Amino acid sequence: MTNWDDSVDFIVVGSGGGAFVGALAARHAGARVLMLEKRDLVGGSTAMSGGIVWIPANPVMAAAGIPDSVSDGMTYFEHVVGDVGPSSSIERRRAFLDHGSKMVTFLQGRGLRFEHCMNNSDYYPEYPGGRAAGRAFEPKPFDGRKLGDWLPKLQLGLAATLQLVVKTNEMRYLSSYNRSLRCFGIGARVATRTIAARVSGRRMLTNGTALIGRMLHVALRGGVEIRTGTAVRGLVTENGRVVGVRAVRDGQEILVEARKGVLLAAGGFAHNAEMRRKYSGDQPNEGQWTMANPGDEGEPLLAAMEIGAKTDLMDEAWWIPMCADPLLAESALNMARQRPGSIFVDASGQRFVNETASKMAVGKAMYERDPVNRAIPCWQVFDDAFRKRYAVDKGLPGRIPPQWLESGAIKRAATLEELARLCDIDPAGLASTVTRFNEHARNGLDPEFHRGESALDRAYGDPGYKPNPAIGPLDRGPFYAVQVVPSDIGTCGGLVTDPNGQVLNQDDQPIPGLYASGNNTATVMGRRYLGPGASIADSMVFGYAAGLHATREQTA
Numbered sequence: 001m002t003n004w005d006d007s008v009d010f011i012v013v014g015s016g017g018g019a020f021v022g023a024l025a026a027r028h029a030g031a032r033v034l035m036l037e038k039r040d041l042v043g044g045s046t047a048m049s050g051g052i053v054w055i056p057a058n059p060v061m062a063a064a065g066i067p068d069s070v071s072d073g074m075t076y077f078e079h080v081v082g083d084v085g086p087s088s089s090i091e092r093r094r095a096f097l098d099h100g101s102k103m104v105t106f107l108q109g110r111g112l113r114f115e116h117c118m119n120n121s122d123y124y125p126e127y128p129g130g131r132a133a134g135r136a137f138e139p140k141p142f143d144g145r146k147l148g149d150w151l152p153k154l155q156l157g158l159a160a161t162l163q164l165v166v167k168t169n170e171m172r173y174l175s176s177y178n179r180s181l182r183c184f185g186i187g188a189r190v191a192t193r194t195i196a197a198r199v200s201g202r203r204m205l206t207n208g209t210a211l212i213g214r215m216l217h218v219a220l221r222g223g224v225e226i227r228t229g230t231a232v233r234g235l236v237t238e239n240g241r242v243v244g245v246r247a248v249r250d251g252q253e254i255l256v257e258a259r260k261g262v263l264l265a266a267g268g269f270a271h272n273a274e275m276r277r278k279y280s281g282d283q284p285n286e287g288q289w290t291m292a293n294p295g296d297e298g299e300p301l302l303a304a305m306e307i308g309a310k311t312d313l314m315d316e317a318w319w320i321p322m323c324a325d326p327l328l329a330e331s332a333l334n335m336a337r338q339r340p341g342s343i344f345v346d347a348s349g350q351r352f353v354n355e356t357a358s359k360m361a362v363g364k365a366m367y368e369r370d371p372v373n374r375a376i377p378c379w380q381v382f383d384d385a386f387r388k389r390y391a392v393d394k395g396l397p398g399r400i401p402p403q404w405l406e407s408g409a410i411k412r413a414a415t416l417e418e419l420a421r422l423c424d425i426d427p428a429g430l431a432s433t434v435t436r437f438n439e440h441a442r443n444g445l446d447p448e449f450h451r452g453e454s455a456l457d458r459a460y461g462d463p464g465y466k467p468n469p470a471i472g473p474l475d476r477g478p479f480y481a482v483q484v485v486p487s488d489i490g491t492c493g494g495l496v497t498d499p500n501g502q503v504l505n506q507d508d509q510p511i512p513g514l515y516a517s518g519n520n521t522a523t524v525m526g527r528r529y530l531g532p533g534a535s536i537a538d539s540m541v542f543g544y545a546a547g548l549h550a551t552r553e554q555t556a
Contacts, residue, residue: 002236004244007257008034008225010550011245013232013300014266016044016293017053017208017536018517018543020215021103022263022501023224024110025547031260033224036247038231038295043155043212044267045293045490045519050158050168051208052117052138052533053540055100059108060137064116068131070097076122076129080528086496086508087312087522095499096524096541103544104137110218113140117169122531123358125455132455136532138168139210141193144203146217153228154216155293157209161330162394165194165204172460175332175391179464208536230254234303235262235514242307242513261513261550263501265543268491268519269298270317279493281315283367285486289322292490292519301494301520309511310504312522313493318535319363324377324483325409332392333380333410333482337362338460340472341386343437344484347374349420349429351437354449356457356470360529363486377483379423381416381430383474389462400480411481419479434474444468490519492535497521501546515546 009031012023019035027033041047056073077093086092104114117136125132144151159166166174170186177187197204205213219226227249234246236255244257269275270292277286290296305311321344323333336342337355344355344362346369353365369375391397393404404410413419416434420427440447444467451457452470461469495503495516502510518539525534 002238002244002255002257004257005254006034007259008032009258009260010034010547011036011256011258011262013245013262013264014044014518015042015226016265016267016518016539017046017211018539019044019263019265020212020219020543021107021540022265022515022517022543022547023219024215024222025106025544026260026551027219027222027224028106029548029551031551034256035219035224035226036230036232036245037226037228038266040153040228041155042153042216042226042228043209044295046536046539047155047208047212048157048293049208049489049536050138050171050533051206051211052120052136052168052536054136054531054533054537055104055541056097056135058101058104058135058137060104060114060116061135064118066116066131066133068135072129073097074129076124076127076530079127079129080124080530081526084526085312088524088526091499092524095545096538099545100537100541103541106544112214112218114138115140117532119459120169120532121456121459123361123456123529134531138207139214141165141167141204141206142210142213144205144213147213150216150220151203154209154213158207159209164190165197165206166190168207172335175335176462176464178397179389179462183463232266232300232303235307237307240512242511258513261515261546263543263546263550264300264304264495264503264514264516264520265518265539266300266520267293267296268494269301270296270488270490270519272298276491279314283315283317283364289324289485289487290490291320291322291487296490296519298520304495304503304514304516307511308505309514310496310506310508311494312496313527316493316527317488317491318360318529319486319488320359321362321366321484322487323380324485325407327404327407327409328482332390335460336380336382336386336390336392338457338470339386339390339462340465340468340470341389341474342380342382343434343474344378344380345425345430345433346378347425349426349431349433351433351449354446354451354457356451356460358456358529363488364527366486377485379425379481380484381419381434381474381479381481383476383479385476386474387480409482412478414478416479419481423481438473438475441471441473444471446471490535492519492523492525494520494522497542499545500549501542502549515550517542517546
């Protein structure tokens with residue numbers, strides 16, 4: 001007989017998007033819910049993100065007049081994801097689509113407010129079932145003062161460093177404020193909103209912080225108990241059923257009973273170098289470039305594996321190409337691959353990918369290319385016309401901070417051949433590549449990698465550049481280069497779950513009482529990123545499914 005220190009109906013491990021939705025669903029069903037967060041801050045990687053959610057046929061889309069259907073969503077999954085095994089089975093895809101729309105309606109009923117991210121295209125809009133107008137939505141700004149004493153415990157996100165009240169779908173336009181009247185107008189709107197918030201004393205949250213902030217507000221009002229600084233180290237089982245957790249709080253081990261179930265939604269293992277070495281396969285890394293929540297160390301995932309849980313896609317992550325030098329971490333150069341006048345090359349000086357493709361596709365292309373010609377790191381090369389057009393730091397277009405050049409974070413040379421030698425790139429290869437690229441880029445074409453042909457490419461390009469907003473030549477020296485690495489925003493492989501979010505064992509049978517969602521699971525998206533906010537959607541939808549199933553199962 002276990003001597004419990006506390007007893008609740010439903011335990012949620014973690015405090016990101018999937019954790020909160022699971023907690024709210026279970027609490028709405030009448031369960032006593034306890035959320036355990038290892039860190040002193042709540043929100044996880046979701047709070048650090050843009051807070052965008054990607055779900056086909058969602059009610060926010062419908063309200064914006066964007067037509068869609070579950071059938072088109074299934075078609076899109078079929079053509080983009082393909083057959084990748086149990087994580088993206090037909091049943092799990094159908095569950096994602098069916099639960100997704102219901103989850104959004106549920107959250108709206110709890111007071112959350114969303115808006116459609118217009119023209120934030122699916123990442124493969126040209127595939128059958130794709131949508132160029134986009135299926136993504138994001139939270140409306142939220143006044144953090146409503147959180148009271150919990151506001152300082154909220155993980156800060158994207159807009160914190162910018163010190164702007166800027167929505168995620170507006171961010172891509174800010175560094176192009178000088179490129180079109182529309183971009184200038186969006187920038188002016190953001191500035192006006194920021195000033196108004198400061199004058200009124202409101203603490204307006206946006207992006208992932210707003211998403212978590214709104215759900216935290218609802219959870220606190222609804223009676224969800226949240227304990228920070230409490231790390232789950234193991235699962236307690238009886239007769240094959242998970243009945244509670246073993247956790248550490250203030251240096252003391254505690255045992256907490258979960259009468260209806262345990263939901264693991266504590267992120268993946270992005271910061272666990274040993275696990276990443278062990279499971280990285282053909283995409284070798286130790287998490288040295290990850291941007292994930294610092295708490296992503298894999299303890300809940302390991303706890304489930306210890307009791308026989310099945311795993312898949314453990315080598316995979318949500319890849320994103322980023323400048324290697326820390327000086328450039330917040331630089332607009334991290335968006336340069338989507339702008340005319342910039343290309344990626346490997347050590348031989350050759351292009352190897354459509355630079356404007358989805359972030360995950362580009363990151364995976366770096367790993368695929370590296371065994372042939374070094375592409376980790378690869379080099380992002382741009383010309384002086386690019387420098388003059390775009391604001392690469394937080395200042396005006398045309399300015400590169402001197403310390404970036406002096407430190408070597410950015411290489412500069414009068415000719416491509418000289419630049420290649422500075423970067424240890426083959427000079428003849430780089431010169432040949434740029435010559436060949438320029439021949440077609442002047443006409444807005446890329447016959448080699450088809451850059452600029454997709455609605456995604458054009459959506460993130462330069463609205464003031466003709467004839468193609470996503471592609472242009474590099475023909476005005478001096479020339480510049482920065483190192484780029486395949487960073488990630490978290491791992492996306494782990495526990496295999498069924499359509500209800502139940503964790504499966506090695507025999508593909510549900511482990512009673514154990515649920516999981518988010519980055520500690522093998523994602524329904526497989527090895528592709530289907531659209532902006534796909535990772536958050538995966539976490540939230542299956543967190544919702546888990547909360548519903550756990551409470552219904554025990555009350556049926």
